[in-house]
Amino acid sequence: MDLYAEEILDHYKHPRHFGHLDDPSLVYHDRNPLCGDEITLELKIEDGKVADVAFTGHGCAISRAAASMMSEEIVGKSLDELKGWDKESIMDLLGIEVGPVRIKCALLPLKAMKAAVWGLAEDE
Amino acid sequence: MSHSESHTPDSGDTKCAPTRALDVETIRAEFPILQRRIHGLPLVYLDNAATSQKPRSVIDALTRYYEQTNANVHRGVHTLSEEATAQYEGARAKVSTFINATCPKEVIWTRNASEALNVVAYSWGRANLKRGDHVLLTEMEHHSNIVPWQILAAERGIELDFVRVADDGTLMLDNLNKLLTSRTRLFGFTYMSNVVGTINPVKELTLAAHKVGALVLLDACQAVPHMPVDAQALDVDFLAFSGHKMLGPTGIGVLWGRRELLNAMPPFMGGGDMIREVHLSGFKSSELPWKFEAGTPAIAQAIGLGAAVDYLSQVGMDAIHQAERELTAYALQRLPEVKGLRILGPSADKRGGLVAFTLEAAHPHDIAAVLDNLGIAIRAGHHCAQPLHERFNIPASARASFYLYNTREEVDLLVKGLHKVVEMFTF
Ligand SMILES: Cc1ncc(COP(=O)(O)O)c(C=O)c1O
Numbered sequence: 396m397d398l399y400a401e402e403i404l405d406h407y408k409h410p411r412h413f414g415h416l417d418d419p420s421l422v423y424h425d426r427n428p429l430c431g432d433e434i435t436l437e438l439k440i441e442d443g444k445v446a447d448v449a450f451t452g453h454g455c456a457i458s459r460a461a462a463s464m465m466s467e468e469i470v471g472k473s474l475d476e477l478k479g480w481d482k483e484s485i486m487d488l489l490g491i492e493v494g495p496v497r498i499k500c501a502l503l504p505l506k507a508m509k510a511a512v513w514g515l516a517e518d519e
Numbered sequence: 520m521s522h523s524e525s526h527t528p529d530s531g532d533t534k535c536a537p538t539r540a541l542d543v544e545t546i547r548a549e550f551p552i553l554q555r556r557i558h559g560l561p562l563v564y565l566d567n568a569a570t571s572q573k574p575r576s577v578i579d580a581l582t583r584y585y586e587q588t589n590a591n592v593h594r595g596v597h598t599l600s601e602e603a604t605a606q607y608e609g610a611r612a613k614v615s616t617f618i619n620a621t622c623p624k625e626v627i628w629t630r631n632a633s634e635a636l637n638v639v640a641y642s643w644g645r646a647n648l649k650r651g652d653h654v655l656l657t658e659m660e661h662h663s664n665i666v667p668w669q670i671l672a673a674e675r676g677i678e679l680d681f682v683r684v685a686d687d688g689t690l691m692l693d694n695l696n697k698l699l700t701s702r703t704r705l706f707g708f709t710y711m712s713n714v715v716g717t718i719n720p721v722k723e724l725t726l727a728a729h730k731v732g733a734l735v736l737l738d739a740c741q742a743v744p745h746m747p748v749d750a751q752a753l754d755v756d757f758l759a760f761s762g763h764k765m766l767g768p769t770g771i772g773v774l775w776g777r778r779e780l781l782n783a784m785p786p787f788m789g790g791g792d793m794i795r796e797v798h799l800s801g802f803k804s805s806e807l808p809w810k811f812e813a814g815t816p817a818i819a820q821a822i823g824l825g826a827a828v829d830y831l832s833q834v835g836m837d838a839i840h841q842a843e844r845e846l847t848a849y850a851l852q853r854l855p856e857v858k859g860l861r862i863l864g865p866s867a868d869k870r871g872g873l874v875a876f877t878l879e880a881a882h883p884h885d886i887a888a889v890l891d892n893l894g895i896a897i898r899a900g901h902h903c904a905q906p907l908h909e910r911f912n913i914p915a916s917a918r919a920s921f922y923l924y925n926t927r928e929e930v931d932l933l934v935k936g937l938h939k940v941v942e943m944f945t946f
Binding site: 398399407408428429431433453454455456457 | 881882883884885888889892899900901905908913914915943944946
């Protein structure tokens with residue numbers, strides 16, 4: 396079935412960057428109370444770029460796969476670039492059609508990441 | 520309906536007369552939507568606790584009304600308005616009989632159960648509750664029987680207490696006499712939980728509440744569609760339910776209340792229809808039931824609900840309840856075959872026609888999405904009962920809920936689908 400393409404299931408079962416960083420520059424926690432999806436995103440920032448990332452939390456396959464795929468993708472990216480990310484950035488990564496109900500699941504990691512990078516910029 | 524006409528009456532020689540079995544094939548043929556295919560497969564509709572499907576007779580009643588009768592009610596002297604008024608009030612009388620109210624005046628139309636519960640909180644609550652008064656609810660309530668009281672608590676300084684839920688999904692009643700005190704003014708609880716399926720002992724709880732002088736507000740949203748409900752015999756003071764969960768249209772619900780209570784309550788909303796007289800200096804409320812029905816009501820929907828009640832009565836509420844119990848017992852027996860499946864709620868004898876569960880391997884959203892691809896509609900989420908999910912330490916659950924048109928074969932398909940979910944998500 397489309398929603399659960401091989402790659403999505405693979406990221407769900409074997410999430411990349413799952414866990415914690417030793418010394419994160421910032422940590423952002425977010426949740427989707429309606430379905431109980433939860434994510435804690437940790438970013439290590441060096442020279443204005445993402446040096447490393449880790450996430451923990453629980454949720455459906457879509458939100459977890461999105462977090463895993465996003466984590467792989469953002470390493471090495473500059474904060475400025477990440478600030479420009481939007482819904483389409485995540486949809487391109489997932490490569491599946493997500494309906495109006497599940498879209499919240501797919502976008503939770505993005506929400507956390509954007510809050511983190513904007514929050515960091517404000518502090519600096 | 521042919522199936523009820525062709526049925527022979529109970530022979531009467533057995534002590535407990537068998538309720539007549541449902542003719543599910545005939546019933547299914549009367550619900551046009553059950554012919555639909557979803558992703559190329561026959562629809563297996565197991566989300567009846569959210570809303571039910573509609574039989575042809577209800578759909579026809581709506582169409583007939585709009586094609587032949589449409590007019591505003593209580594306002595015109597022309598033929599259409601008189602006919603519309605007669606049909607609209609006729610539907611009220613049908614619902615009144617269906618729940619055995621003492622009289623149709625006690626049947627207040629609302630948009631849904633949520634609005635009915637809100638009328639009690641806003642109208643009765645505001646007029647009768649003061650700082651320090653207590654309202655007792657339960658941990659298994661739907662949000663619509665919690666939030667109105669929380670709003671009132673913030674506004675009035677009343678206290679809310681909760682009967683807790685045991686591990687098996689039944690109410691913990693050991694300390695009920697500590698929770699029901701002379702300061703408890705109202706006990707609001709659900710007849711049947713929309714998550715754990717528990718059917719609560721309404722008469723026992725009502726007796727206990729009345730002993731301390733508290734009124735009883737019964738959320739009968741999951742009961743009226745599925746079993747015989749007799750408002751007078753239950754002896755509750757208010758009772759709320761939604762039309763759309765009992766084969767009727769959306770946009771119509773009912774608050775039933777004891778007449779003397781309703782008479783003493785202030786109107787809920789102001790506007791047309793709810794007044795007897797209006798002057799620039801003030802207004803006089805209309806009498807029951809219109810006092811609580813400001814503005815042009817959901818006329819077609821009320822008439823549609825009348826048709827739904829006709830349908831349910833012809834099939835027989837005892838028969839429906841019995842069939843659902845059997846189907847649920849079958850589901851409870853089969854579901855544990857699925858690896859890592861945990862059922863929420865009590866054994867079959869204590870519950871109505873729904874089963875909520877979790878799977879170790881997959882989040883409820885994923886369960887529902889995979890099943891949808893197999894044509895099976897179930898609910899995933901917290902089902903508007905977040906406190907109950909917190910009680911069980913889970914963010915969400917999946918729920919299959921049954922109605923008179925569901926079959927054992929559909930339960931088999933559900934189980935088969937769940938095996939597939941486990942296979943997909945296990946690693
Ligand atoms: C027990 C219970 N109470 C209240 C409601 C609210 O019904 P409605 O959304 O039709 O107002 C529901 C249905 O969702 C329910 O299951």
